[in-house]
Amino acid sequence: MLQTTHKPFASELRDKGSRLDLLRLNPNLKSMFRGLILLSALIPMVLASAELERLNHVVAIVGETPITMGDIQRQTDPLERSIYQQYPNNPALRRQKVLEIKQQALETLVERQLILMEFDAQGYQLPEKIVDKQVQERIRDRFGDRLTLTQTLQAQGVTFEAFRKDIKTTVIVDFLTAENVNSVSLVSPSEIKAYYDTHLEDFQQEKLIRLRMIFLKANPENRTAAEAMLKEIRVKVEAGTDFASLAKVYHQGSQRNQGGDWGWVDRNTLRSDLSEEAFKLEEGQASDIMTTDEGCYLLYAQEIKPSEPKSLANVQGEIEAILLAEEKNRLRTNWIDELKKKNFVRYY
Template sequence: MERIMVQAMRSHNVKTQMIASPTKIEDYYRKHHDEFTSKEEIKLRMIMISGQKDTGNAQAQKALAEEVLGRLASGGEFEQTAQVYSEDSTKDNGGDWGWIGRNTLAAPLEKFAFNMPVGRISNIIDYAGNYYILKVEDKRGGTTKSLAEARADIEKKLIQDEAQQLQERWIAGLRKKAYIRTF
């Protein structure tokens, strides 16, 4: 019962019918634009062929990478080809890295992967002594909500923030006025 009375006092002293002005909403949207942008992700498969197995055999490893790319270009399934030829930890899963965001891969690989069209197989990427072949299976995110789409969320947040500030000021005022005596 006491909680209900306290809640009633709070809602009476903290205005519940607050409105966020369109100007405040637009300002918040401009200042917090990143909050309304979803993170870009790709569903990636990768084949990695080590060029560092044997330094005298680097040409053979490059030739193997070219052979693998040729198999894929002639219609070979990426998943099965990765299970046979890939040398990274995702080999057993057909080179499946799942959904990954930016800053997951090394910068040169990320640049290729995030700029590739869905379904396309990359050329051989020579990086850090290894040979990589990438396939982007799907993309999502990287989109920004428009102001119209974000308006209700922004308004709710601004009203909550203002109500919180009013409540804190009200409680601070009560504390100043309170006279507490202990025995």
């Protein structure tokens, strides 16, 4: 009975003494490999071309000036990186946030170009020495020296000329905006009062607690004894013994001489576990014993101020700032709308 032994293909070649290359044995395979090599060389070129086409895509025209995706990208790159770091596991929200900042960047670029056109139309001229001064201040404040600026611009692929042009544009935009928008300086008392009355929920004084505590340091060896001690103290407090007097004896914290007094605290004064327990208390009530890695706590709510609206006098300045900002925003929106009516603007 004959038996056939199947050897690996490479072994068969060696057995036959063949020195032929695999590609020489199969001309079609050789052509395929050549095609793959050519394709691998073309793919980066195709991708680069597609990216360049995307960046050069015009999304708006203001007057005769196009605004491209590349212009928007340069505005949003730092923010996009921040968004990706902030929402690494939420791609849907990430896309939404990126879309929002791109839309905002587009509107900002359109508005800046409209303002530049209005600057020219009004016959204004900006002395170059003012731009030079602003450039020097920007270098000093943000980069420290010219070398750091140069290195930063090179890393970002930005020329010094583009950097200077951006500063010049900012100076022009700020100047003309101030001329047309920042004329509002006063808000009447009646406007402040009306805003206060309709936004009381925005001016609530948080609930406050006049808090005292007794803290005993504890480790695994003496934790049970510390808890027992605080339970005894709690019984005394419930029986009417002054908490502050007990804290001056037992408290092992920096407020011992003050009877464990933390003063008036809100929910953000203490760390979350202590705050949660403290804000459950009624006035004059001591907490349950709280045990943590560093020790044991007994909290006491000496007084409580419930949440209530802040007085108008306390928030008048805050309301005035809000109303001024709203009015400036309204004036700016109206001004930009007028500029859009005067000039050619098209979105794509």
